[in-house]
Amino acid sequence: MKIIDGGVTAAKGFVATCTAAGIKYKDRKDMALIYSEVPCKTAGTYTTNIVKAAPVLWDKELTDHSPYTQAVVINAGIANACTGKEGFQYCEETATEASESLNIPVNSVLVASTGVIGKQLPMDKIKAGVKVMAQKLGQTIEDGHAAAKAIMTTDTLPKEAAVEVIIGGRCVTIGGMCKGSGMIHPNMCTMLSFITTDIAISKELLQEALSEDVKDTYNMISVDGDTSTNDTVLLMANGLAGNAEITSKNEDYNQFKKALNYINTCLSKKIAGDGEGATALFEVQVIGAESKEQAVVLSKSVITSSLTKAAIFGHDANWGRILCAMGYSGAQFDPEKVDLYFESKAGKLQIIENGVALNYSEEEATKILSETEVSAIADIKMGDAKATAWGCDLTYDYVKINADYRS
Template sequence: MKEIIGGVTAAQGFKASCTAAEIKYKDRKDMAMIYSEVPCKAAGTYTTNIVKAAPVKWDKEMVDHSPFIQAIVVNAGIANACTGQEGYSYCKETAKEAAECLSIPEDSVLVASTGVIGMQLPMDRIRAGIKVMTPDLSPSIESGTNAATAIMTTDTVKKEVAVQIELGGKIVTIGGMCKGSGMIHPDMCTMLSFITTDVAISKELLVEALRVDIKDTYNMISVDGDTSTNDTVLLLSNGLAGNKEITEKNEDYDTFFNALHYVNETLAKKMAGDGEGCTALFEVKIIGAESKEQAVTLSKSVITSSLTKAAIFGHDANWGRILCAMGYSGAQFDPEKVDLYFESAAGKLKIIEDGVALPYSEEEATKILSEPEVTATADIKMGEAKATAWGCDLTFDYVKINADYRS
C-alpha cells in the first residue's frame, strides 16, 4: 500500500467541484459535488442519534434501494436537521436539480448537509450552486482538495487522504475527504466522510467492509461527547480499476479492507486532532485486555473524560484522572495491576506500575505532554486484546466557539 497525494478525485473516474453559494457563510466556498463518470455501488453508515437529519434519511433510502449511485451534493452552514417534511422535500429537490444537470437518475444522487440545526435550506441558492458546480467538475487533485475545504464548518484544516494498492496486477485507488471538529462522539460523530474507490467489488462485500471497519475507526473518536444528527459516511465504488471483481473474502478482499481501514483511520484521526479549540490529538491505547469489548470500553471512557482532556491541555501528567475514568467505565479490571505510559515525539515515560506512581520526572512528563500528538497506554495485564481511541484536549476556545456558534 502506498499513500499518494489526493482525496476524492484520486480514484479513476471521479470528479469534484465546489462553489460559494452563500448558504450561511458569506466569505467562503460552502458547497461541493462529487461525481463518478459511471454508476457506482454504494455503502453508508449513519448517526445513531434518534434525531436524524433529513439528508441522513434520504441517503439511507437511496443507498439501500437505488440500483446505483453516481453523485453526492454537500452543503456546509445549515444542517437541514429538525426541519420536518419540508426539509426532506428539499433533499429530493436537491437530487432532482443535480440529476437534471448531470443527466443521471434522481435516485442516484445522495445529499449531505452540515451546520446549524433547525434552519431550512435556501433552495434558490442550493439550485444555483448545483448549476455552477456541474460544468466545473474536474478529476484534478486541486478540485478534490477544494471540495474538502468547501465542506468545513468549524474545522480549521481540510481533511483528505488517498492510497493505492495492487490487486491482480491492477492499480486500485481509494481516496477520501471528511469534515468534523465539534459535536463528535463514538458511534458516529458530526462528521461527513466521503470515500471513493475504483475497485471492482460486490455491493455486499463493500457494505460489509465499511460496516465492520467503522467500529475501529470513526466509532473510536470523541471530541465533546455529543453525537450529531447528521453523521454520514458514504463509500462509492465504480470498478474502473479493472481488477477481477471481489465477490468473496479472499486475499484481494483483505488487501482492499486493510487499505480502506488506513483511509478511515487517517480521516478519523484528522477529525479528532482538529477538535474545536484543541491543541493536541490525544490517543489512548488499552493493551493486555481480556476482550476487545473491554478494551474499547476502557479507551473510550478515558478519551471522553473532561478532567483528563483538561489535564492534557495543561500538559499535566495527572494519571489519577485516567485511572479514575477507567474505573467508572463499567469494564472490570484490577487497578492494582495497571501499568501506564505517556508517549509523544518527545519520548516515552512509564508513569505508574501495578497501579502505583513511579518516581518519574514531572519536567520530562510535561515535555512529553506538550507535543501536538500525545499517547497514553494502559496495560491491564489480563489477556491479549487491545483497542485504540482518539480524542483531543479540552480548551477555553471550545467553549468560546460553541457559545457563539449561531451568531
C-alpha cells in the same frame, strides 16, 4: 500499499468541485459536488442518534435500496436537521436539480449537509449552486482539495487521504475527504466522510467492509461526547480499476480492507486532532485486555473524560484522572495491575506500575505532553486484546466557539 497525495479525485473516474452559494458564509465556498463518470456500488453508515437529519434519511434509503449512485451534493452552514417533511422534500429537490444538471437518475444522487440545526435550506441558493458546480467538475488533486475545504464548518483545515494498492494485478486507488471538529462522538459527529474508490466489488461486501471498519475508526473518536444528527460515511466504488470483481472474502478482499482501514483511520485521527479549540491529538491505547470489547470501553472512557482532556491541555501528567475514567467505564479490571505510560515524539515515560505512581520526572512528563500528538498507553494485564481511541484536549476556545455558534 502506497500513500499518495489527493482525496476524492484520486481514484479513476471521480471528479469534484465546489462553489460559494452563500448559504450561511459570506466569504468562502460552502457547497461541494462529487461525481463518478460511471455508476457506483455504494455503502453507507449513519448516526445512531434517534434525531436524524433529513439527508441521513435520504441517503440511507438510497444506499439500502437504489441499484447505484453516481453523485453527492454537500452543503456547509445549515444541517437540514429537525426540519420535518419540508427538509426531506429539499433533499429530493436538491437531487432532482443534480439529476437534471448531470443527466443521471434522481435516485443516484446522495446529499449531505452540515451546520446549524433547525434552519431550512435556502433552496434557491442550493439549486443555483448545483447548476454552477455541474459545469466545472474537475479531476485534479486541486479540485478534490477545494471540495474538502468547502465542506468545513468550524474545522481549521481540510481533511483528505489517498492510497494505491495492487489488487488482482491491477492498481486500485482509494481516496477520501471528511469534515468534523465539534459535536463529535460517532456511534455509527458533526462528521461527514466521503470515500471514493475504483475497485470492482459487490455491493454486499462493500457494505460489510465499511460497517466493520467504522467500528475501529470513526466510532473510536470523540471530541465532546455529542453524537450528531448528521453523521454520515459514504463509500462509492465505480469498478474502473479493472480488477476481477470481488465477490467473496478472499485475499483481494483482505487487501482492500487494509487499505480502507488506513483511509478511515487517517481521516478519523484528522477529525479528532482538529477538535474545536484543540491544541493536541490525544490517543489512548488499552493493551493486555481480556477482550476487544473491554479495551474499547476503557479507551473511549478515557478520551471522553473532560478532566483528562483538560489535563492534556495543561500538559499535566495527572494520571489519577485516567485511572478514574477507566474505573467508571463499566468494564471490569484490577486497578492494582495497571501500568500506564505517556508517549509522544519527545519520548516515552512510565507513570504508574501496578496501579502505583513511580518516581518519574514531572519535567520530563510535561515535555512529552507538550507535543501536538500525545499517547497514553494502559496495560491492564488480563489478556492479548487491545483497542485504540482518539480524542483531543479541552481548551478555553472550545467554549468560546460553541457559546455563539448559532449566532
